[in-house]
Amino acid sequence: MASNSSINDFCRFCLKNMKVSGVLGHCTTLFDKNKKPLSISDRLKHLGLVITKRPGRSKRVCRGCVAILSKLEKSLPVFWSWMENEKDEESSAAGSAINSDKRNGERTPLKTPNALKSPGLLSVKRSFTVSTSDTLMTSRLHISTQTDSPGCSTRATQVSLGILGHCVGSKGIQTESSMMRKSVATSTADAPWGPGTSVPIGSVHLRPSKRPRLDEEDEGEVSILRPEPHDSTYDPAQLVSAVAESSQLIDMSSTGYKDSKYIVFEKNLMELFETCPVCSRMSEVKTYRRGTFLSVHQKCHHCSYSKQWKSQPVVGSTPVGNIQLSAAIYFTGSSYFKVQKVFEAMHLQNISYTTFRNHANSYLQPAVIHTWQQYQEEELRILSQKRAKVGGDMRADSPGHSAKFGRYSLMNLENNSVIDIQLVQSSEVGGSPKMEIEGLRRSLRLLWSKGVTVDLIITDRHPQIQKFLQKKKITRYCDVWRLQNSISKRLAKVAKDKDCEVVKKWQRGISNHAYWCATSSSSGPERVAKWTSVVNHMQDIHVHDNPLFPQCQHPVRLSSDRNKWFQPGSKALFKVEKILTNKKVLTDVARLSSQYQTSFLDAFHSVALRFTPRNVVFPPGERLCRLYLAAMHFNENSSRIQVGTTAGNWRNATHFPKKGGHTLEPVKTPPTQRYVHNLISDVFEEIVPHPQPYLKRIQEIQLSCHRPSTVLH
Known part of the structure; x- marks a missing residue:
């Protein structure tokens, strides 16, 4: 297993793990100049963000975040010049409107559509910044009305940072969306599109702190406006009280992983972006894909209308759909390559195998270990209050005496639920025949450490097990x-x-x-x-x-x-x-058991074969996680009831064994997968926001073999 990670192995802003195969790379420190005139902290200070050395916070930043910083520095001068030009046009337009009112003695309405399209007449100012992990300010909105015109104003809520000059605040709320559209509502009767129509005048993309692997090719511009300290809504006290510190700002309520998903054809989707909704002319459309994620950039060169559309939310720097697809494949015991064949047959876009493995190691396996340990702790706590009646059995990954791994399963016979699984390697016990007795020792040692007293145990006819249990003075019965x-x-x-x-x-x-x-x-x-x-x-x-x-x-x-x-x-x-x-x-x-049998253990072994097929070689850590998933699936469906008919009779199915004859077996209700939904919820609500504690739990699991397998599955 990997060694324990340090806080300085992660990016301070996007929390990306920069240590790959034990080597720290693709990063730089915040407070060292690194052969440049200014350090990263000094460059951030020039933008208004002060970074200090604090315990528990990383002093390194990944190259992706440095690239975002460089884009900000390059974009600010250009954006300031745009803003100055807009100010000049606003001043001239306001002066001419006042003179016209004085001459005519009446208000100046908006008579033509060109008046609305003039950027000088719509003086609605907003301040946007990129949300960082160190400071979050309350949103602010500067509202000024058109000169003596009907109420053509707009309100909006944004996440804002005061990074230029003196900070200006106003009433607002924090936004939960990483992409917003601006629109101005007008009720002018002379407008050709009718009253009450919302006219889009632009779009602003407010991105959260991201890792470089999701940076899009055409997504380098960030809209930032200089705050005006003389605005009438400026309140310094409110701005100071709104400062919040956080390691990473991820609003998990907006991930949308519980939403329904649909299969959309690309041609039908592109039809929504071909024409400009403002001037109805053809627009330039650019797409960016990452796995199942699609981003569409629409821009009209005639009226400067632009829009960005994303097919799914993004958590940190990873699309939610990509993580959820990996989770669905992994938690249901499916194979990535079988799913890939289905996707290729339908021309569906899929994630790569490398992405699937990264998701499994970073999010999915920690969720499985965490959920299983919670369930096991509760089961053993209940068993510690009475004398336990358990059954155990060993199954190897291959038949015969050439097995490399064996799993010893221990079941609570009173409710037919698996309470422990021990993965044993033949090389650590001196051969495959000794794996079963070693697995039993480990399971009993766990039960004893939790205060569980074993009343009886039902096993197979292994002579070593009989001798061991007789020595421990544990009552043993044989399965009929x-x-x-x-x-x-x-x-x-x-x-x-x-x-x-x-x-x-x-x-x-x-x-x-x-x-x-x-x-x-x-x-x-x-x-x-x-x-x-x-x-x-x-x-x-x-x-x-x-x-x-x-x-x-x-x-x-x-x-x-x-x-x-x-x-x-x-x-x-x-x-x-x-x-x-x-x-x-x-x-x-x-020694035959008169009340309890291990038939449910054999049923669990059949379920485990679906999650860990014998013809596939898994690394030890993944094999153990897949066995835990098999146990969760079995425990959830072990108590299914028999299906009845409309006449009130029980349904039975006739089975014909290979040896001849026939038997009647009850038809049970269909199996459920509630554990899968619970695991996916844990991934998005607990693991993704705070992965560190769960990654440490994986490191604490002691496995005999640490070399991963190179066989794909």
Whole structure:
């Protein structure tokens, strides 16, 4: 795992992690000159932003933020000249209007559309700045009315910084949008477009602090106006009280990750931007794409109308849709490359595999670890208040003795929920046969550390586990299905021998007899007595020598098929009796569980295979996170109810096994994925705004193998 990160490894403004593969690069310090006349802090000070050295704040800034600073410095002189020209035109227009009023003795209305298009007659001034992570000022609005004209004014709310000269404040609110449009409402009757129409006169793009990887090619201009300290709405006290310090300003309520999404064709989308909404002439349209994100820039060269449209919100410097697509693929246990094939077939724009991996490492895996640890803590807290009844089993990533990783799963048998998963590597325990006992040790050690007392545990027939639990004085029971499955396989092999065809008729009966022995007995010797009675029963003998079970409990009835009984001294009876009365089999029969079984553990293993296929090699950290996701999915859907019909009956489905015959299984309600929505909410509301505490939790997970796999999945 990566070493612990320092606060100086992150950009002070956009919080980008600048350490790649343990090497810090693509950054500069705020307070060093770096072979230039002025340091970054001095350049920011010239713009009105004072940066000081404070504990807990980074002293470095990434190259992307430095590029934004350079764009600001280049744009300010040009913008000031524009503003001075506008002031001159406003003064001349106001003077001519006053003289005209004096001559005619009446107000001067706006008679032609050109009057409205003149920038000098609409003296609505706004101040915009780029929001930074160190200072946030209240929005301000300078309002002045047209000379003796009808009420042609507009109000707007913006996030503003006083970076030039003396700061000027006015009443307003902070905005939540990173892109705004300006419009002036007019009610002039002479206007050709009718009264009450909103005439756009421009657009201002207020961008949050961004990382360089989202900087668009044509998005370098930032609109900034000099504040006027002589404005009538200026209130210095209000401006001072509005200063707020924050590490990064991200309004998660505007991410829109819960909104509905649609598939939009590019041709239909571009039709919305081809013509100018003001003069109805053709506009210049430029597009910028990053994964599923699309930004459209529309500009009319005739009336100078411009507009920027974004297909989705942006958090920090990452489009929300890109993160949500990665989260949907990862949290549902899907494969990026299978989704990519679907996207390519439909010509849908998709994120790159590198972006998907970056999202998984930065946001998705921390969310999985955090959610699982919270769930596990709550489950173990409840179990610590009573004696726990658990079941455990190991499954390897590949069959046989060549497995590299094994997962040991521990389940609470009272509610059939997975409470712990241990990932064990064969190289750290001396071989794959020893992985199961090591996984059990780790799980029990976790339970004991949380104050959980184990009442009983149901496992498979592993001899090492039996010896370990006997030493720890923990009551152990065997799962009935595992015992009868092992015996059925051996009986099926015997049934293929010559003169042993009768064995096949008794395979299902012997399997059912194992379940009956487990559920109808109150002690181990009684289970053994009932189990050995089947040898006499197969010979049509129903009275036995064992006093614990002297005779069969079924009613005596004559059989029409005399060929189904075993003949005394036959080859078939000898082989079957040797299997059923084996010493190890009798020991396990005495330990059969009468109430709890591990069938739900086998069901969980099937779910885990969907999240971690055996033919795909995962890095240890990702394998563990995917197993946690499998556990969340299983725990949420383990208690589904059976579906009923309109007539009030329960629905069942007929299944035909490979070995023949048929079985009826209940039809359950469809599975749900509420855990996926909860994880996505955690990503956008907790992980993305403050990733540091969650990244540290991943570093605390001790894994035996730290070398990531190069196999794609």
